[in-house]
Amino acid sequence: MKPVKNGARRMGRYSAFDLARHGVARNGWPRAWHNHDLRRAYDVVVVGGGVHGLATAYYLAARHGISNVAVLEKGYIGSGGSGRNTAIIRSNYLTPEGVRFYDRSLKLYESLSTELNFNVMFSQRGHLTLAHNDSSLRTMRWRAEVNKLEGIDSEVISTAQVKELVPYLDTSSEARYPVLGALYHPPGGIIRHDAVVWGYARAADSRGVHIHQNTEVLGIDVAGGAVRGVATSGGKVATPVVVNATAGWATLISDMAGVAMPITTSPLQAAVTEPVRPFLGPVIVSGSLHVYLSQTDRGELVFGSAVDPFPSYSMRGSLDFIESLAGHVLELMPSLAKMRVLRQWAGLCDMTPDYSPIMGQTPVEGFLVDVGWGTYGFKAGPVAGEAMAQLIAEGKTPELIAGFSLDRFMRGELLGEKGAAAVGH
Ligand code: PYC
Numbered sequence: 001m002k003p004v005k006n007g008a009r010r011m012g013r014y015s016a017f018d019l020a021r022h023g024v025a026r027n028g029w030p031r032a033w034h035n036h037d038l039r040r041a042y043d044v045v046v047v048g049g050g051v052h053g054l055a056t057a058y059y060l061a062a063r064h065g066i067s068n069v070a071v072l073e074k075g076y077i078g079s080g081g082s083g084r085n086t087a088i089i090r091s092n093y094l095t096p097e098g099v100r101f102y103d104r105s106l107k108l109y110e111s112l113s114t115e116l117n118f119n120v121m122f123s124q125r126g127h128l129t130l131a132h133n134d135s136s137l138r139t140m141r142w143r144a145e146v147n148k149l150e151g152i153d154s155e156v157i158s159t160a161q162v163k164e165l166v167p168y169l170d171t172s173s174e175a176r177y178p179v180l181g182a183l184y185h186p187p188g189g190i191i192r193h194d195a196v197v198w199g200y201a202r203a204a205d206s207r208g209v210h211i212h213q214n215t216e217v218l219g220i221d222v223a224g225g226a227v228r229g230v231a232t233s234g235g236k237v238a239t240p241v242v243v244n245a246t247a248g249w250a251t252l253i254s255d256m257a258g259v260a261m262p263i264t265t266s267p268l269q270a271a272v273t274e275p276v277r278p279f280l281g282p283v284i285v286s287g288s289l290h291v292y293l294s295q296t297d298r299g300e301l302v303f304g305s306a307v308d309p310f311p312s313y314s315m316r317g318s319l320d321f322i323e324s325l326a327g328h329v330l331e332l333m334p335s336l337a338k339m340r341v342l343r344q345w346a347g348l349c350d351m352t353p354d355y356s357p358i359m360g361q362t363p364v365e366g367f368l369v370d371v372g373w374g375t376y377g378f379k380a381g382p383v384a385g386e387a388m389a390q391l392i393a394e395g396k397t398p399e400l401i402a403g404f405s406l407d408r409f410m411r412g413e414l415l416g417e418k419g420a421a422a423v424g425h
Contacts, residue, residue, distance in 0.1 A: 049073025055385020067208030084347030090188035118199035127188025227366035248348030275299030317344030
């Protein structure tokens, strides 16, 4: 394969012959994104090379023609929350602001493979949130009504309908936590999270964005109330705009600009089993049992749980977690008893007081935030990137994120999205 000279060739399709040839060649694949020297100045510096940061950079270049942009990532791209979530996409939230926002993201995900010319493997297999008691059934009905008013496909279904969708689920009345019904959201599903990160990175790179991996931000230079630049492990960079698009390190980066964030950080653990024959259609969530599970295209079962009950920066799995998670999974599907868990991991969740993100401008001119995603970050990547890019390009906060501003905590106008959480917090 000849060296890639321009973005057009890289974005082009490969024939089956190309795929076979690259598959056996040792160094045959062209690089999807490139290494660059750090420029001394950028128009925009995005801190965090996850889906939020990369999407922001991509939309800045693709929609607004702003491509003198650096994405700074202290590890490798997708090594934070973007590679450590359970890749669930849905928009069946509780507040109208949340529903509208996540629905825009879902719509962007639906066309993302075409937009990026990269298969992100979005599988809209439906999403079921089980109700095991009257109060959760009431919350499901409430959510379904808000969803329908916002035009979202979402309804409460009966136990018999749940059984039809998921025959392996124990829906008997003898179950310890009987299933009384569920909130059914057909457009929800799962996606290949690495592909989303790589797709945005490749498309941003081909439009001139510089992606700097292994480049840590050490300080943010603020003078006269405005951002002037960033100090990094690769040297100093001048810039009038810094976007904090990190998770786990959101408070640390914001502190560098002198902006305090009402965020605490807790790990969220997840695990994956060996692959088995496809048997599970929709994503299953049980808030009461603190568990959600789905089957990947490769046949593995992915399980997740509630956030750990204490703040921590640990990204290791614990025995405690896997024991209680396995117990709850078996309460839902006793037939999984012989499956083996292959791996477990944790991602960091930045929790805000109202379970909603903090997005937009801050008291420091040019210092913008896209943080505080709790357990909702991955599914919001495209819309967050789109909105942040619009804010930077037009200098005006888009309506869709106006409710997520930092100053809502001073005004006491909190949003209350806890009832839409997949599991308890
Ligand atoms: O909000 O769907 C969700 C979710 C699942 C796992 C973490 N958050």
